Amino acid sequence: MTDDVILEISDLSKSFGPVRALRGVNFELRRGEIHALAGENGAGKSTLMNIIDGILQPDSGEIRLDGKPVRIASPAAAQTMGIGFVHQEIALCPDVSVAENIFMATTNASRALLMDYHSLTQRAHDVFAKLSDIDPSVLVRDLSISNQQLVEIAKALTLDCRVLILDEPTAALTETEAQVLFGIMRQLADRGISIIYISHRMVEIFDNCDRVSVFRDGRHVTTEIVADITPGDVVNAMVGRDLGDIYPEKQPLSEQSEQEVLRVVDLNETHRFHDVSFCLKQGEILGFAGLIGAGRSEIAKGVCALEGTVTGEVWLNGERLRLRDYQDSINAGMVYLSEDRKGDGVFLDMSIAANIAALKPEQVANRIGLIQADQEETQAAILGRKLNLKCASLGDPVSALSGGNQQKVALAKMLSVNPRLIFLDEPTRGVDVGAKVEIHRILRSLANEGVGIIVISSELPELLGVCDRVLVIHEGRIRGEVSGADMTENKIMHLASGTVPGVAATPHPAV
Amino acid sequence: ETLACEPGEVYIMNVMVSGHPYWIPVYQGFKQAAEAFGCDTIFSGTPDYDITKQIASFEQDLVKSPAGVLLHPMQADPFIEPINRAIENGTEIVTFAADSPNSNRTGYITSDNLAEAKFAAEEFVKALGEDFEFAVLENPGQSNHDLRVTAFLDYMSAHYPDAKLVGRQATNQDSNAAYRATASIVQANPELDAMWIPEAGSAEGAVAAILEAKADVMVMHADVTPTTLEHIKAGNIHAALNPNQGMQGFMGFMATFMAAHSEVFDPFNDYKVSGYNPVQIPFVDNGFSVITKENAESFDLNAYMEGRDPS
Amino acid sequence: MDNTLNMAETKQAEHAAPLFKRLIRMRETGLILIILALFVTMSFASPYFLTWVNVRAMTMAFAVEGIVVVGMTVLLISGGIDLSVGSVTALSMVIAGWLFLNGIDPWVASGLSILACTAIGAFMGFFTTRIGLHHFIVSLAVMVIARGACLLGTGGRPLGLYTLPPEFKFIGQGSIGPIPVVIIIFVVVVIAFDFMLRRTTMFRKVFYTGSNEKAAAYSGIRTKKVVFLTTTLCSALCGVAGIIYMARFGSAQPTFGLGMELNVIAAAVIGGASLNGGSGSIFGAILGAVLLSVVSSSLALLDVSVYWQDIIRGSILLTAVTIDHYLNKKRR
Amino acid sequence: MDNTLNMAETKQAEHAAPLFKRLIRMRETGLILIILALFVTMSFASPYFLTWVNVRAMTMAFAVEGIVVVGMTVLLISGGIDLSVGSVTALSMVIAGWLFLNGIDPWVASGLSILACTAIGAFMGFFTTRIGLHHFIVSLAVMVIARGACLLGTGGRPLGLYTLPPEFKFIGQGSIGPIPVVIIIFVVVVIAFDFMLRRTTMFRKVFYTGSNEKAAAYSGIRTKKVVFLTTTLCSALCGVAGIIYMARFGSAQPTFGLGMELNVIAAAVIGGASLNGGSGSIFGAILGAVLLSVVSSSLALLDVSVYWQDIIRGSILLTAVTIDHYLNKKRR
Numbered sequence A: 001m002t003d004d005v006i007l008e009i010s011d012l013s014k015s016f017g018p019v020r021a022l023r024g025v026n027f028e029l030r031r032g033e034i035h036a037l038a039g040e041n042g043a044g045k046s047t048l049m050n051i052i053d054g055i056l057q058p059d060s061g062e063i064r065l066d067g068k069p070v071r072i073a074s075p076a077a078a079q080t081m082g083i084g085f086v087h088q089e090i091a092l093c094p095d096v097s098v099a100e101n102i103f104m105a106t107t108n109a110s111r112a113l114l115m116d117y118h119s120l121t122q123r124a125h126d127v128f129a130k131l132s133d134i135d136p137s138v139l140v141r142d143l144s145i146s147n148q149q150l151v152e153i154a155k156a157l158t159l160d161c162r163v164l165i166l167d168e169p170t171a172a173l174t175e176t177e178a179q180v181l182f183g184i185m186r187q188l189a190d191r192g193i194s195i196i197y198i199s200h201r202m203v204e205i206f207d208n209c210d211r212v213s214v215f216r217d218g219r220h221v222t223t224e225i226v227a228d229i230t231p232g233d234v235v236n237a238m239v240g241r242d243l244g245d246i247y248p249e250k251q252p253l254s255e256q257s258e259q260e261v262l263r264v265v266d267l268n269e270t271h272r273f274h275d276v277s278f279c280l281k282q283g284e285i286l287g288f289a290g291l292i293g294a295g296r297s298e299i300a301k302g303v304c305a306l307e308g309t310v311t312g313e314v315w316l317n318g319e320r321l322r323l324r325d326y327q328d329s330i331n332a333g334m335v336y337l338s339e340d341r342k343g344d345g346v347f348l349d350m351s352i353a354a355n356i357a358a359l360k361p362e363q364v365a366n367r368i369g370l371i372q373a374d375q376e377e378t379q380a381a382i383l384g385r386k387l388n389l390k391c392a393s394l395g396d397p398v399s400a401l402s403g404g405n406q407q408k409v410a411l412a413k414m415l416s417v418n419p420r421l422i423f424l425d426e427p428t429r430g431v432d433v434g435a436k437v438e439i440h441r442i443l444r445s446l447a448n449e450g451v452g453i454i455v456i457s458s459e460l461p462e463l464l465g466v467c468d469r470v471l472v473i474h475e476g477r478i479r480g481e482v483s484g485a486d487m488t489e490n491k492i493m494h495l496a497s498g499t500v501p502g503v504a505a506t507p508h509p510a511v
Numbered sequence B: 001e002t003l004a005c006e007p008g009e010v011y012i013m014n015v016m017v018s019g020h021p022y023w024i025p026v027y028q029g030f031k032q033a034a035e036a037f038g039c040d041t042i043f044s045g046t047p048d049y050d051i052t053k054q055i056a057s058f059e060q061d062l063v064k065s066p067a068g069v070l071l072h073p074m075q076a077d078p079f080i081e082p083i084n085r086a087i088e089n090g091t092e093i094v095t096f097a098a099d100s101p102n103s104n105r106t107g108y109i110t111s112d113n114l115a116e117a118k119f120a121a122e123e124f125v126k127a128l129g130e131d132f133e134f135a136v137l138e139n140p141g142q143s144n145h146d147l148r149v150t151a152f153l154d155y156m157s158a159h160y161p162d163a164k165l166v167g168r169q170a171t172n173q174d175s176n177a178a179y180r181a182t183a184s185i186v187q188a189n190p191e192l193d194a195m196w197i198p199e200a201g202s203a204e205g206a207v208a209a210i211l212e213a214k215a216d217v218m219v220m221h222a223d224v225t226p227t228t229l230e231h232i233k234a235g236n237i238h239a240a241l242n243p244n245q246g247m248q249g250f251m252g253f254m255a256t257f258m259a260a261h262s263e264v265f266d267p268f269n270d271y272k273v274s275g276y277n278p279v280q281i282p283f284v285d286n287g288f289s290v291i292t293k294e295n296a297e298s299f300d301l302n303a304y305m306e307g308r309d310p311s
Numbered sequence C, D: 001m002d003n004t005l006n007m008a009e010t011k012q013a014e015h016a017a018p019l020f021k022r023l024i025r026m027r028e029t030g031l032i033l034i035i036l037a038l039f040v041t042m043s044f045a046s047p048y049f050l051t052w053v054n055v056r057a058m059t060m061a062f063a064v065e066g067i068v069v070v071g072m073t074v075l076l077i078s079g080g081i082d083l084s085v086g087s088v089t090a091l092s093m094v095i096a097g098w099l100f101l102n103g104i105d106p107w108v109a110s111g112l113s114i115l116a117c118t119a120i121g122a123f124m125g126f127f128t129t130r131i132g133l134h135h136f137i138v139s140l141a142v143m144v145i146a147r148g149a150c151l152l153g154t155g156g157r158p159l160g161l162y163t164l165p166p167e168f169k170f171i172g173q174g175s176i177g178p179i180p181v182v183i184i185i186f187v188v189v190v191i192a193f194d195f196m197l198r199r200t201t202m203f204r205k206v207f208y209t210g211s212n213e214k215a216a217a218y219s220g221i222r223t224k225k226v227v228f229l230t231t232t233l234c235s236a237l238c239g240v241a242g243i244i245y246m247a248r249f250g251s252a253q254p255t256f257g258l259g260m261e262l263n264v265i266a267a268a269v270i271g272g273a274s275l276n277g278g279s280g281s282i283f284g285a286i287l288g289a290v291l292l293s294v295v296s297s298s299l300a301l302l303d304v305s306v307y308w309q310d311i312i313r314g315s316i317l318l319t320a321v322t323i324d325h326y327l328n329k330k331r332r
């Protein structure tokens, strides 16, 4: 790492109407460093990155590249200046092959008249050699959200850039893929490329980054060398207070109830998963672990009758459910929080309040089915406050929110119906530490109230921290179960990658 | 005392698809008659093929309290109520080229579609004998075109049962559709001798198809466009039957004007007691011209309009 | 915290000048201003413009089509589109007229006809939601089929129905006081649907579905059912419109409504409906219809040359939409 | 891993029977099968169907419109739509015809006319990309304006252009060997654009833009420019089509092409173009046009009653699209 500054930002401000997203921000990026950005949801991180990439124009302030003031008018301009960007929200062309998506920018910049699909596919294979085993010739619309994220990353890695911005690239990745990414990042940095890395996972920042800048409420708070500080310091600077314990207390062994909230027997789906049986006791938080594409999401959706044709039995609070579709599941009190918030979690162009009411608009309506605007707002305000949602007005469209705040809206939507059982697929994806703690506390208290909680997460520490018991899924089957002292990253990883012969899963509950 | 308009007495001619060139000579006749009586005229209607819009434009005409309206009602019955209301409020209504027979309109000016059809049939027989194959294009839904075709078919089957109808396609005045239909008909019937087409737009496409197939078909159609005129000159089209538009407009004005000045007329009937307008003209035939190679030169609308005001 | 504070502020501001604020924030305000401007200009340009007869004629010109606009708007919001509205409206007239001429009571005939149109909508709904074809292509095919059925049922000639009983014709030709029944029906339908669309949970699901069908499905909404129902509703309203037209015209015209689809969709889009679904309002769509209709009517009233009318009409449309766009941009 | 296995399998199979596999995987195969089935049925039904003269006539019936289909398909892929194609085609005839009648060399007149149409496209492109209005509404306004300009330029009367020099008429009426020039031009345009759209980097950007405008913009593609250009291209091709029509019919008809837009869009959609942009192919769109045209021609050839034709046509369209949909579903 050298000290010469490649990118310098001074006194940058940006407002969206009444919302002041950035207020006089200063920031500098040095050659060959990996510079982490931390800050609560809505602190202005993505906004700053969008400005650096020319997607947004600042209201005031200066950007200097190599010491020279520049105006970055568009992503195209940013590209010619050597700035590459992996967006927080996946932006891929669904109707186009993976290979073409990866080399879209290259195609755009090239002077070649004709496409060379063969070399494109070949080069895409090369890129993926390190990263994953996605077939470059499939259409992006057929990929799962995590694989799409990998494509986004692959896309950035092919850019010939000097500054690489990664905005929460690991939010949907598991440890394995994330580690590969960190390896590549380090190689790039060693070649003199500067990387801005945004993440809410402190571990990642402290394991992989050189410096960290903290933002709060649109202001730059501090920049430190990572080696000089502790995660606690960063969190403190971000939130303005000490969070204490990140994970709530687990369920004491003594209090374990025999009462079953959920029992799933022999759930099968021809292509996606097989012979899935498990149960969830009252007061317990259950986790699903597994690699990308293991089938965790599919199982949850199968239980809720959300997708696919599923055979098997589902019992909720001792009652056999016969669900025709997800509506029935909601009516029975069983809901599923989607992992793809932009694709199927929120209605981007509708108001926050309307989003939160979507599961059961009847709840905010009077007896003859008329929606009461004030009830709708009140419901949203209560849940919003509970989740520390940051917004200008509850009437704003969700698209005006920062990524993490959008996630909170999706979560609030689930909580709005007072469910009996919630599947949470990547519940804290993109959510800041402070809110994360809050969400974990909420989950625990819901569990204590008897609500069934099943968490699917790619972030192992989260699973370990929150869950009382974790099921490990591998290729559509439950490969094993860990709990108590057995619950270690190591054990789970082995089960998840199939390197350990499957231990007997939860014995079939006697029917 | 001669009959003439009071100052500000205005007569309106209201049509549908007002951009269609058919109306131009009609309106010229209307205007010429109006000038002779010192009357003002307005050309009005809707540019669209839309009954609701035509009714709206008709009702808006009435806001101007005209003495009379010469109306081409797009459909008969929808205009009954508006026409009757107009007459009640003192505006006389005469229809032309299409009628609203159940309304109280005082007159109806039209060319005789039956006569046109009969003429065409006889013309074919004269050239081809009584035993030939023929086809028609048509435009279902448009009453005068419909009549031209059905009358022709009725006449043929009644008088010349040996002639054979081998093709009957709807092309709705679209030359490309007419091209396609005619091409197929000519394919399916290599012996085809004659075609009768109720309007000129389809005729353009039909002739193109016949020329391309190098078929020997005798074509006749109603109305005329510059292109079909050229085809007539070149001998590709045998003849066109064109309603006498000038007479239609001229007589149309006369009928409307007389209806508005009915006080000069005191006929031997019950009109005074029953309270209807005495100038009742059930039907005026404005006649039609047969356009052939010989007289085609005189039917160039652009030449006719040279130096005339279209509005 | 920031958000609580901000929220409180907004609340307060709303209370300070609630009506004015709400008006400014309304999507439709721009259109209203444009239409007002048009009215003011026109009443200077022509002394006849603001007469009752003219206003009545202008309203009658779009009132029945307005009912179709309502159906189309709901369908557009749910993410669909329907090109068959013109022919289905015509078919509604033809079926009812044909039944009437065959001795069936006109009210019963009308009911059956509306039912038939509803069935056509259900048919389209089936193809779009169950088979998964695009609305555009399904409704295009149905547009052609329904027009063919009109021709078949009438032999291409309008059915004269002046023998309809006067109490039936009253729907289309009568007035209550000075106000035509047609306009009353139109206003009732518009207000009812505008209210329902804004307020009922049922119609809220239409917005969710159109905004993001997948997210709606993930919210437990039976999106296929929603789209099926909006498709059916649109055709049913075409059926209703056809009956009113029949009563108004005293005839059933097989060629009625050619090109109506573009007009109706344009009205909804001018009024803020998105062709991608998820947004739109009945009130806005009706304002769109008003704008289109008033422009046409004004040109007719001013005796503008036919050869200029289309050019002016198109230009006004483009200008109005542009102004509306800018007004909305500012307001945001 | 599961998917690696699958990939390997696919790879292997590809090598085994590459052409066959590729054919099966092609989006257009379903349509080709349907059209083939239609051809086989028709050649049993009518001995005239498979004659050269009939095939030639059927091809002539859609060849010129096919050029417009090409432009529309590219525009649809980029995420736009154009309702003005019919009137712009007519306007092209009118401008060129008017200039010719005013003494300008027909080739120069045609060039100027195509230029004017291109300018109209640029005008629409400006409103859609710079001002941000929806293609639907802008092109609707332009459709009305262009139709008005046709009326204004001709006084509503078709321009007789019989005096066009024979070497100019050759474009529309001549043949090279047994093959009409019109068909040659059509085939060249189709092959050229199909190739460019599949292979050139320039046209790939059209796909990227239509598939996800944001993603394309993030990759540095000037998406507004792309959409501007596709909008312009579509109108320019309408200009070309108008000139060919003029040469073919020897006249300029101000009312030409009414309703053409639906036909053209339908062809593209049947051929796999998405109304949401991002997918489609020229080849498929032309197959769509072939399907529509062959059905019409066949009904005429079989002398099916006018009153049944629309019903049959619509039903065949719906059936074909449904079959195509299922064939594609299977293939995936």
Ligand SMILES: Nc1ncnc2c1ncn2[C@@H]1O[C@H](COP(=O)(O)OP(=O)(O)OP(=O)(O)O)[C@@H](O)[C@H]1O
Pocket: A016, A019, A020, A021, A039, A040, A041, A042, A043, A044, A045, A046, A047, A048, A088, A390, A391, A392, A399, A400, A401, A402, A403, A404, A405, A430, A432
């Ligand atoms: N298009 C927009 N319109 C209005 N407000 C916006 C818009 N985009 C962002 N904001 C606001 O700007 C602020 C900063 O958002 P930004 O996306 O930069 O946050 P962030 O730090 O990236 O948060 P996260 O960690 O949740 O991604 C937020 O309050 C957000 O609501």
Ligand SMILES: Nc1ncnc2c1ncn2[C@@H]1O[C@H](COP(=O)(O)OP(=O)(O)OP(=O)(O)O)[C@@H](O)[C@H]1O
Pocket: A144, A145, A146, A147, A172, A272, A290, A291, A292, A293, A294, A295, A296, A297, A298, A299, A339, A458
């Ligand atoms: N729509 C789909 N069509 C075909 N296969 C699918 C579809 N959705 C998912 N799959 C496949 O189903 C398997 C399970 O996917 P799922 O999303 O449940 O995995 P997961 O364990 O949740 O992992 P992640 O979400 O992290 O990718 C994967 O192989 C995936 O490719």
Ligand SMILES: [Mg+2]
Pocket: A045, A046, A047, A088, A167, A402, A403, A404
């Ligand atoms: Mg962000």
Ligand SMILES: [Mg+2]
Pocket: A296, A297, A298, A339, A425
């Ligand atoms: Mg998942």
